[in-house]
Amino acid sequence: MQKLLIIFFAAALISCGNSSKPSGKDSTGKEEHTDGHGHEEDIVEITAAQARTIGLQTAEVQKRSLSGAIKVNGMLDVPPQQMLSISTPFGGILRNTQLLEGYWVRKGQVIAEMEHPDYIQLQQDYLETKAQYGFLEQELERQQELSKENVTARKTLQKTEADHRTLKVRMEGLRQKLILMNISIPNLEKGTIIRAIPVVAPISGYVTKVNANIGKFVNANEPMFEIVDTEHLHAELTVFEKDIPRLKIGRKVRFVLSNETEERTATVHLIGREIDADRTIRVHCHLDREDREMMPGTYLKAWVETGAMEVPSLPDEAIVMEGDKYYVFIAEEEANHFKRQEITTGVSGNGYTEVRLPDGTPANARFAVKGAGDLMAAMMNSGEAGHAH
Structure with missing residues (x-):
């Protein structure tokens, strides 16, 4: 009798699981988006009415002339x-x-x-x-x-x-x-x-x-x-490999010491010629104003001016930050379906930000340039409810 009860209970669980889990195909035999499996968890779907409500608009990445600054870290140092x-x-x-x-x-x-x-x-x-x-x-x-x-x-x-x-x-x-x-x-x-x-x-x-x-x-x-001799301190910056092409001798640098709030300025004097194991180079900057009271080894945050250059960019509102990561939403072939894609950003200016898309992104891909924040909110809310759409 006890064995029969166990077999009956297991069969009920299997039946319940099968009935609550979509088969992955609709009546026409086409694949449907599943919930929380693989990359489908980055897909969000809204209705046409919702798209009109949030004023959803899409556009392709365009090259624009942007001038901005590279944010880097560094420290005060002295020449040998x-x-x-x-x-x-x-x-x-x-x-x-x-x-x-x-x-x-x-x-x-x-x-x-x-x-x-x-x-x-x-x-x-x-x-x-x-x-x-x-x-x-x-x-x-x-x-x-x-x-x-x-x-x-x-x-x-x-x-x-x-x-x-x-x-x-x-x-x-x-x-x-x-x-x-x-x-x-x-x-x-x-x-x-x-x-x-x-x-x-x-x-x-x-x-x-x-x-x-x-x-x-x-x-x-x-x-x-x-x-x-602290009268001749310099700022030694650590710049990532991807930002090397934007560096030029003579560019202005703004920096703030870790123990201060006052912003100071410097000028790029030398650019390293060897990339370290962590894919960074050293940039030597002369301080515009010497200060004997500053101490070698003090950490700093700096912004290196890059000047204007043609870079692929999207409007600022097309980029959504979640935690410490940046995302955009790529329009899928199906109407009002969008895929969330993590990206890295570059310089910003005049309401636009440089975007660096992962390899394999279609050249003619369209991105949500208005309503991206609403798409992220919809995705987060659906995630809390246990549903991907």
Whole structure:
């Protein structure tokens, strides 16, 4: 008895499902639109009366001369030559510095002092070599005079000349090393030997990194500080590949920093020549007004002016936004049947917007240019009711 009840209940469900589901063909054998299956869920149908009520009109895509702006993201950055790591060519102990991150320093300012016995030895070597060079220079002059009178052997003169050249090279090498250490040669030649060498800021800017503390031994060429000159910031924009043809050097850029509401301006200065893996390029823009208070790494939103160009477009009211996507409605062969199609948009102006249609869209396709918003509303309402039309 229980088995018979189960079989009867299953048969009733199958019968109910078949009776409530359309067969997919009408009485003439033609295919009908089904509800919620495949692409048919993007089809909306209205009556002729509804079309008249909403003032439905269709038109083909036309090319128009539009001028607009490309919306992009980016960040403030500094040229490599305006971001410097400070180090010394000779290792030593950091004996003094007052720097902290955020300090402003000017070009030529002493920002730290280093100590090491080798510094003293180099100064000593230079002074000793200079003294020897002075003596040898006098000896060379004497040998040259004796050679003229055939008093000294030619070999002796040649040896003196060789020693003179060797000592001159050594003295110049020591001199250049002392210059790299920011040691004053005139003061040293007066007999002033210093034990601590100064570390000098090569540019003006803000200290962004402090990598050493007092008493630490710092190896040669090891970065101790990083200084950024924020007076020459630029805007580095990320532009998608599809928008590359619209970029031109000299075009104006409007941008807003993520931590501000004030709109600033810049000018396109350089356009990258390599497309990244994410199909974007880098665009370098010079700021029209420098501002030392702006910080590198700040994110921004920008609009790059594109100028006028012929692009396929539709009236603004033909394009409907749902969520973060844009749609148009393409007229089907059957009257008052429309297919919703997702698109991407470009520049806008004078009531028209550039449209980029997917491949395979018929060239003579007609689009709802009036009443598109009503079609979207009808589709959404029918979706809520569980019906596609």
